[in-house]
Amino acid sequence: MEHWTALSLTLIWFLALCDGAPTTASPEDHQIAEAYLSQFYRDKNATFSGRILPNLEKELKAMQDFFGLEVTGKLDSNTLETMKLPRCGVTDVARYGHFQGKPKWKQSVVTYRITEYTSQLSKREVDTTITKAFQLYSDVIALDFKQIYNGTADIMILFKAEYHGDFYPFDGPNGVLAHANAPGPEQGGDTHFDDDERWTLRSRDINLLLVAAHEFGHALGLEHSKDPLALMYPTYRYVNTNGYTLPRDDRIGVQALYGKLFDAATSFRRQLYFFKNGYYWKKGFYSGLSMHEIKSTWPTIDSVDAAYEFRDRDISFLFKGQQYWAVKGNTTLLGYPKPIYKFGFPKYVRKIDAAVYVKSTKRTLFFVGTKYWSFNERTVQMDRDFPKTIRRNFPGIGSRVDAAFENYGYLYFSEGSRQSEYNFTSRRVNRFLLNNGWLDCY
Structure with a gap:
């Protein structure tokens, strides 16, 4: 097999790309361009015999198209300037936005x-x-x-x-x-x-x-x-x-x-709210999906660890760290934030991972690490003999809960990107989903 030298490829550039027209690019510039295309735009599986040349014009057009330059197949000054910018050493010619075959890590x-x-x-x-x-x-x-x-x-x-x-x-x-x-x-x-x-x-x-x-x-x-x-x-x-x-x-x-990961989720006046960092996504049955900054709605709250709706009183509770707020619509109620220990948590609990209200039992479930608590909304007290382990009492959903909410009679428990649709009455997982399904527009 014949290998093409920098000198021979430089001559090819002058003949094939200049097309007889005057050019300000020097032989050194052409060598820089050929080396750039070879590294970032050439199919590494291609072979070039003595009769088949690298398709330099095609490679140059691909490079110009990638960077949004005028696609001429000629080595103009804008193209050369882009080639000389500091950059990553990974090729630009993969066929997908992900690597071919979509490799990814399987472990968490x-x-x-x-x-x-x-x-x-x-x-x-x-x-x-x-x-x-x-x-x-x-x-x-x-x-x-x-x-x-x-x-x-x-x-x-x-x-x-x-x-x-x-x-x-x-x-x-x-x-x-x-x-x-x-x-x-x-x-x-x-x-x-x-x-x-x-x-x-x-x-x-x-x-x-x-x-x-x-x-x-x-x-x-x-x-x-x-x-x-x-x-x-x-x-x-x-x-x-x-x-x-x-x-x-x-x-x-x-x-x-x-998969997507959210910090917290809750139903809220018959809509679903998903919280992540300083934002929340609101999903209505008819209104679709919209994104908002948390502080634009509730100015004293910048992020949310857990949330739940107590629909009987039309109040939702938002938790961050060792504090929580009660909100009604876009209004934060007076007297908040309050410490989470008002619910009866021991002092070693520093934050709530997830919370969800179960209408059939009038209880709110709070998830912290691998355990959970049950709060009686009627007596406004924690139930006795808690905390209990998640894995033992909610078989099938895993050992932790990152976010939880209720929707059409099912409880949805998220751990990482996986979500369990859970029938609380039968204590069985109905099916497994990905969090992506709720926010598929983003």
Whole structure:
């Protein structure tokens, strides 16, 4: 098989792409472009004999289309400028928004280990930043990430320059900043950062949080996005990281793999409310789905851990940490917040995971860790002999409950991305669902 040299491909560029027209691109620019297309836009399974040339014009058009440039197949200045931007080292030519075959982690806890650190930041700064990058995903999907310090983790992380043990050596400052593998066994998910870059936690040079979060998207199964506002856009662009959350395009992509995760859910005046971070989604039978900021409706509440509706009094209760509020429609009642211990919880309970009112028994069930309490709404007291274990008394739903609500006579218990539709009278699971079903428009 004949291999094409940089010189021969440069000549091909002048002949095939310039098409006889004047060009300001130098032979060096053409070599840069060919190397770029070879790395990011060429089918790695393709072979080129002495009679078949790489389709450089087609590759260039694909690149221009991906970045929203004018699709000419010519090496113009905008195209060349885009090629010279710092970027991720993962290819842009996958056929899906996810890696082909949609690989993902099957377990609920994914481990990671940093084997080699950069000297440009302290170990503590690196550890904290990597944790924050993973948290961007654990905030919106049913995966937890755990750092380990010995042995082999699911995701192995290192900082190293040039050749670093795989077949994709780094290229010095700028250029390729980092790369990561898709989920899978052995090297699946492994993530490498070029230690020739100037890693910082600020806007200057290369911000580690943004690059790490991008690469961990690959490690979770996301491919590159064509949306310039997405974290998974291939080229590096600094955005303010204070209060940074996963952009919508990336959130939709990762939730399509792992399912949606909400903090709390409740029925509320015959509509369903789903709470996540500082927002809630309202789903009506006829009105569809709408999203709102929690503080825009209840100004003193910025997030919700658990919620339930006591329909007999047209009141809903919203819980955060060790406090709770009573609300009626968009109005927060006077005298709130109050401490959760008014319900009779012991002092070691620091937050409520989920709550749901069961009309047939006039009881509200509170879920905390692997246990639950039963609160009698008639006597306004906790029932005796509680807490009890969830797994033993609600067979089939799992050991924990992240969110719970009632709808058309069934109780719905969420643990991670999975949800159990539960018949409380027979104490049996009717069927299993995904949380996605309730918020399928987002």
